[in-house]
Amino acid sequence: MALLTSIEISRIRDLARAGDYRAAGEALNAIESVDGATTEVLQLGAEIVAMAGNHRGALEILKKLVGRSPKSARTFRLAGRSFEAINDFVNARRAYLEASDLDPSDDFSLAHAANMFEATNEFATALTLAKRLESRAPSAQQRFDLRLMQASCLYHLGNDDESFAMIEPLLAQSPEDPRLLTLQGRVLMRFGQTDRAREIFQTALQHAPESEKATLRNLIDFVDGNVGDGLDTKVTESLFDRYAAKFDSHLVGRLKYSAPELISRVAREHFKSRSFDLLDLGCGTGLVAETLADLGGGRVGVDLSEKMLREAQKKALYFRLHQVDIRQALNDTQAESFDFITAADVFNYVGKIDDISRNAWRVLRDDGMFCFTLELDESNPNSTATATPSMRILHGETAVRALLTEVGFHDVEIESFVMRYEAGEPVNSAMCSGVKRRALQ
Numbered sequence: 001m002a003l004l005t006s007i008e009i010s011r012i013r014d015l016a017r018a019g020d021y022r023a024a025g026e027a028l029n030a031i032e033s034v035d036g037a038t039t040e041v042l043q044l045g046a047e048i049v050a051m052a053g054n055h056r057g058a059l060e061i062l063k064k065l066v067g068r069s070p071k072s073a074r075t076f077r078l079a080g081r082s083f084e085a086i087n088d089f090v091n092a093r094r095a096y097l098e099a100s101d102l103d104p105s106d107d108f109s110l111a112h113a114a115n116m117f118e119a120t121n122e123f124a125t126a127l128t129l130a131k132r133l134e135s136r137a138p139s140a141q142q143r144f145d146l147r148l149m150q151a152s153c154l155y156h157l158g159n160d161d162e163s164f165a166m167i168e169p170l171l172a173q174s175p176e177d178p179r180l181l182t183l184q185g186r187v188l189m190r191f192g193q194t195d196r197a198r199e200i201f202q203t204a205l206q207h208a209p210e211s212e213k214a215t216l217r218n219l220i221d222f223v224d225g226n227v228g229d230g231l232d233t234k235v236t237e238s239l240f241d242r243y244a245a246k247f248d249s250h251l252v253g254r255l256k257y258s259a260p261e262l263i264s265r266v267a268r269e270h271f272k273s274r275s276f277d278l279l280d281l282g283c284g285t286g287l288v289a290e291t292l293a294d295l296g297g298g299r300v301g302v303d304l305s306e307k308m309l310r311e312a313q314k315k316a317l318y319f320r321l322h323q324v325d326i327r328q329a330l331n332d333t334q335a336e337s338f339d340f341i342t343a344a345d346v347f348n349y350v351g352k353i354d355d356i357s358r359n360a361w362r363v364l365r366d367d368g369m370f371c372f373t374l375e376l377d378e379s380n381p382n383s384t385a386t387a388t389p390s391m392r393i394l395h396g397e398t399a400v401r402a403l404l405t406e407v408g409f410h411d412v413e414i415e416s417f418v419m420r421y422e423a424g425e426p427v428n429s430a431m432c433s434g435v436k437r438r439a440l441q
Helices: 006-017 021-035 039-051 055-068 073-085 089-102 107-119 123-134 140-156 160-173 178-191 194-207 210-223 233-254 259-271 287-291 306-315 326-331 354-363 397-407
Strands: 278-281 299-303 320-323 338-343 364-376 393-395 410-422 425-435
Touching: 006 021, 006 039, 021 039, 039 055, 039 073, 055 073, 073 089, 073 107, 089 107, 107 123, 107 140, 123 140, 140 160, 140 178, 160 178, 178 194, 178 210, 194 210, 259 287, 259 338, 259 364, 259 425, 278 287, 278 326, 287 306, 299 306, 306 320, 326 354, 338 354, 354 364, 354 397, 364 397, 393 397, 397 410, 397 425
Parallel strands: 278 299, 278 338, 299 320, 338 364, 364 393
Antiparallel strands: 364 425, 410 425
16 A cells, blocks of 8 residues: 655645645645555645645545544644635634644644634634743744734723833834834824824835725725714625624624613514515614514615625525625615615714715605614714724714704604623614604695
8 A cells, every 4th residue: 555655745835835636636636546545645735636626625625534533633724724724713723723622832823712702702712822822933033923813802902001111122123013013103103193003004005015095095984083984894704704604603792792682672562563675774684584584574784795695695684785885875776765774883984974874764665764783983973983902983862863853754763782792891872863753635
């Protein structure tokens, strides 16, 4: 029986790296015809499939491998890479942690697990892992990256002074690192040092990759008080594409997201549990539509994220789904087309909502309702839109009430509630609604 030698493995990998996946597959099949589908052959096969960009196919191979043979750290490490590539960060970190448990010397997997915890906003766990790894990191660059992760986690946990203290020596090592500069600017925004923050964001913009420049332009606008229409649409699309696969389990299961149930309650009370036509702005994976699934009526969902819409499509809750900005969706909708328009956890990424509110009134039928959530700017209730360093948009309660009344909505209600939890702390929000009063006959 032939053996899969290190020379053969290197040759097959070189073919795959050169993009000749057919030749790599044929070489591996030739070995498999002699040796059979051994663990090593299947692992290499999964690696080649992943290199070709078919990460779901790689995961199918690895799933079979886990089911038929003793657990292997390499199998779980490969699975972690593929889960990470498809933005399934929850399963990625599980796979990386399993690999690390099977091979305690596997710092690669533990470091990637820390990255996945940070990506899913579990900053305390990411911070603990980064501290553990720093002392045994083999290179200066790895130690730098782990300390940067710690500074970022401390910032997100609200420990601004500690975060800033870590940033200073890192900047001495790498004064043009855009990740580090962006973090420093955000901390300075919290400190109220807006002029310095703007200068740092502008420096970061010069060195950032193209994919990060829209975010930095947003931050420069925000630090100047120019909230405008909120986050750049490409920034929002990318943000939610990353979380689509495990959005429901993370948001509802871990962050205790409550907005869909409250919106359902408001809708049922207004429509007396009869059917109605719904326009779901920023529908995501369809969490609001799920709470209304037992009621009749047409449902249309719009969202910027293609991957969110794919998840929503699987639930078969909507009559139509459209990948489009919510402002454009309203502009393109005929007057008096819907009974209920909702936007759950959407306006936290949107700036001023004047045009949205006016268009919602136009698109609603008589006795229709506009119902949405937002995060309150408790320090300035007259604010039309204020951006935070973490790039969420706050709105003032007094300003929102005045806007809805001016547009023509009646029975305006603004109810405070806890929409979700972040880092264990409640996010104080508001459920807002207004009715387009039935025209007098």
